[in-house]
Amino acid sequence: MLALKAENISKQYRLGQVGTGTLSHDLNRFWAQIRGKEDPYLKIGETNDRSSKGNSEYVWSLRDINFEIEQGDAVGIIGRNGAGKSTLLKLLSKVTKPTTGKIYTNGRIASLLEVGTGFHPEMTGRENIYLNGAILGMTRKEITRKFDEIVDFSGVERYIDTPVKRYSSGMYVRLAFAVAAHLESEILIVDEVLAVGDAEFQKKCLGKMGDVSKGEGRTVLFVSHDLNAVSQICQTGILLNQGLVEYKGAIRETVSTYLNSNNDSVIYLNQKDNSAKSMFIREIQVVKNNGEVSKEYLYNEPINFKFTIGINEKIKDTSFFVTILDSRKRRVFSCEREFVDETMSLSIEPNTLVRGSYSIHAFINQPKVAQLDIAEDVCKFTVIDPGSYLSKHGEYDYGSVFGRYVWE
Template identity: 85%
Template sequence: MLALKAENISKQYRLGQVGTGTLTHDLNRFWHRMRGKEDPYLKIGETNDRSSKGSSEYVWSLRDINFEIEQGDAVGIIGRNGAGKSTLLKLLSKVTKPTTGKIYTNGRIASLLEVGTGFHPEMTGRENIYLNGAILGMTKKEIKRKFDEIVDFSGVERYIDTPVKRYSSGMYVRLAFAVAAHLESEILIVDEVLAVGDAEFQKKCLGKMGDVTKGEGRTILFVSHNMAAVKSLCNKGILLQNGKLLFNGGVNDCLDKYLVSSIDYTKSKVSDITDRTGSQQVTFSDVYIEDQNGYTINSIFTGQNLKLVIILNCVSDTENVDIGISFHDKFDDTLSYIYSGFQNHYYHLKKGENKIVLLLENFSIFSSLLKIRGRILVGTVESDWPQQALLEIKIEQGDFFNTGKTIEIEAPFLIKGNWS
């Protein structure tokens, strides 16, 4: 059975104004509606691209979105900032109405879109549990039955009779999530509010959401920039880009598509690095990373098979070229390095441009930001040593052990062993 269905939904906003626009525009809409014609302003407007200046005063935050979500699915909604994720959740939560299209729901919806939504700052935590629960559709009897469980989960028992205006943002979101998570709804919608909580509470929330989908068979829509959390919690994925639906399907395929299609990616400007040492007989011209399918990516998972593509430029035909690559964390501390000469692999390069590929199987380094540096030797003579990173790339926790789940580890390396 379907839990949610979105049918050609779009959302249009007018920039710089409250509401839909001027009185003239509203009268024009009314006149068209009286004559049985469509809204004239639906034909105008630009794509939702926050990084560029537009010429239209109308913008489409979402445009022609279609998808179906089955009961019991855990769906991760991903995309860059400004892609339309939060707008989509507000439409599905019925906080706002779509400009065009229809949304069909089957069951009660609980949503947690912003920290402390529905909380009154002058009221205590206890009073706000009853208030927030009532706003979310819980009966007083239902709240009373779950009250102790909600307080225990939130971890703010000591302050439960203190006005919430004295709570920290972390305590706010703890209490708000605890109420929403314990509502007996068929659909739970959660925005990126979990980022406010500490690591221990985030883990607790993800565990609770996992129990909700797998144990109780409820549907979850989860927006997050934590790809590891999306991968471990969700079985389906929706990818948005500039207000349009780019992909809807399995979570692994969705994450792969997100990494490939990220428009933040630009090839490293290695050729622009001027601070170099060496003879410059052979130099780095470009460096980038491809996945095993040959797509250029700007973010990788631990356990992924990667190709480090190195473009070299030679002044003339050169023999005995030894290529070194080193890996560093965000603080520039060395994690590891490798030279082709370690494996007795010395290159004979032709004059001009040469392409070298280093295959990195089951990538085991984990660092939130990985810096890749390089060095070239011709024989024992240094040819090129750029004094800054050739490439910087994000690393996400992935399914390194092929068990269907990610492993949280506070170390720069993962080790795979054979147990007996």
């Protein structure tokens, strides 16, 4: 059963103004509407690129967004700052209306979009719990039944009868999340607010969101820049880029697409001026056993790296250090060659890396003295696994390497 459906939703803003614009613009809109014509200002506007100055005073924060979310799904929404994530959640929460398109929801929505969402600063924590429950359509008896659980989870029992305007931001978000997660809504929407809490509370919240989705069958939409947290909680993902949906699919592929969107070349070629460096990495290639440059490798075939080093001055006691990174930029393993030549090769044995996307991080090093040159997060390649003993687990995240072990 569908919990949420977005149908061609877009959101347009006018820069530097409050509201939709001038009186003349509003009259033009009204005149177009009574004649049955399209809003004339929907024909203009630019993509929401925050880093560049545009020519139009209108900007599309979101454009033609379509998706369906099933009941019980946990969906992670990721993307760069300014991609439209918070705007999308405000539309889904009905805080603001879309410029075009329709949103269909099935059930009550509890939102935590920013610190203090839905709280009245002059009211106490106790009063705000009852206020939030009433907004969600719950009876006083239902809220009372959940009250002790909410207060215990939030950890602010001592201040529950204090006006929330005197709470710290951490206390605010503790109580706000506890209310949103425990009151009986069918859909829970959480923006990047948990970062305000301490590490212990963040861990507690992530566990609760997992329980809400998997155990209670409620729908969760989660925006965060903590990709490990998103990957832990969510099964599916939506990647936004400049107001457009760039990718929808399993969370593992969504995160990988986001992290690898800027550079997907399997060859690293250093084209900088390296005349001032004594030694530098000139080129790196990822190749198969036959010497063919390739971006894809089977889990049970070797993966070879060819390094070409430029040497302007031979430096003593240098080594060459290589680290393999997975799709979330975690370091899988490292290796080192204790001397540097103009050409070097490194081979990873078959049955080492499990399926997924990888890159390398390499540098010429004087241990504990200096790094002479570095190539960071380069040479993107993919390992595919159609038939290992772990492939039957599908999209389950079972790490990055096959273990060497013996069962007894």
